[in-house]
Amino acid sequence: MESLTMAEQTPGTTLVLHTATPLASLALVTPDQPPQTRSLVSRGGHLEWLPAAIDEMLDEASLSAARVEQLVVTQGPGSFAGVRIALGFAKGWQLAHNTPIAVVGTLQAIALALPQQSKPLMVLLDARRGELFCQPFSWQAERGYQAVGEVTRHTPEALLEQLPAPHALVGNGVPLLEPLLNSHNHTLLAAEQGEVDPVVLAHRAGQLPSYDNQTNLQPSYLRRAEAEEKRLEREAAELATRGSP
Template sequence: METAEGIKILTVDSSSFTGSVALCRGEFLVAESLLNVRSTHSEKLLKQIDLLLDEVGWILQDLDLLAVVTGPGSFTGLRIGIATVKGLAQVLNKPVVSVSALQTAAMNLPLCSVPICAFLDARKKEVYSQLFEWHPSDGPIAIGPSSVLPPEKLLKELPEKVAFVGDGVLLYRHLLDALPAQQALIPVATAHQLRAAHASWLALQAWQRGLGQSAAEILPTYIRPSDAELNLSSKQGI
């Protein structure tokens, strides 16, 4: 196994419409592909991986660690990304690290001096959210639990001053603009897309703490039940 500085990492994020793949050597980004297009991740993901490997001259067997954003996010997107990474990990017999989509979003606001509110579209007029504080050496550290709530309810429960990040910001910008100017800090539009490169850095920190897993142990983080689970519960009268 390579040292942390030389470890080769493949990271996949398919938790939202924006799908991205990154190849990193330790903490340093080697190549990244990000696509914000209205096509399913199953059509693009393997092509993105193959393209990046070819461009940097790596083969799958060169990889030391695989990482995947496990949610919360699009149920279909998560299943595709996780299945892809699990399949590769099983074939290559490599460890995997799961990464939170909410923590990955918070990575977009380095050195932020106020609490960071990850604010991701959960559809059904709700958002996935979690508060983080930025630590210079550890990146974003959670200071509260993850939740899924209507944005109006969430905004009533936030601290006096927060920075918002995530695709929910663009979707519910009208609600954020109605907050007092001193409460809501909103970065430019390009700051709200999740990036596999940021998830890769988080994965490396987790791997160094001994949090690597086998492929079989990687599971999606949904926070709320899927439609299929809700329908089953309804039929069973739960």
């Protein structure tokens, strides 16, 4: 078995929560037992599934919740409900057990599980409404892929204009870009490589920002929810109507 790098050491008992994408995943990683994982593909059932799946993993490991030493949670972007579910659960857990929470962006979480590619890496998430969440990464020895830019939001056409050099592309947003790639020399990684690996996140927890209180523990949405945008449009229309002669 390949030895772990300095940035990927065997953790204390760590619980990883990811519900920001349709494929939610959990991991319970301990120093002396094989890791336990659970996953669920859903666009609306994560809230009911999450606590039961965690209880099941703890029972199988014969551990109490108080024995968990570290939480890791993806903070977005992703689905609005999904981001809130894992982060809200983690906050409640911290209040009950005083467990520190390490956070990681969804696109960074995907990148951390990937081996080094021969081309620059771009992670793409389907942002819905015909748009993509995008973030570039570069390889760093012993740390794996690290972000070299912020998460941005683009249409597939606008993103392609910004990618003159060939990239390795990964994530559930790749299918939105793929029809436009006829004459481009990009590498499309397999769909399963574009998912979050919660066990990797447990081993990488030491290189993630961690919070002992919830002051700075905020979700990353990158835009308003569709319902909020529609509400603002209605309010703007009402104001315009009132101002009309």
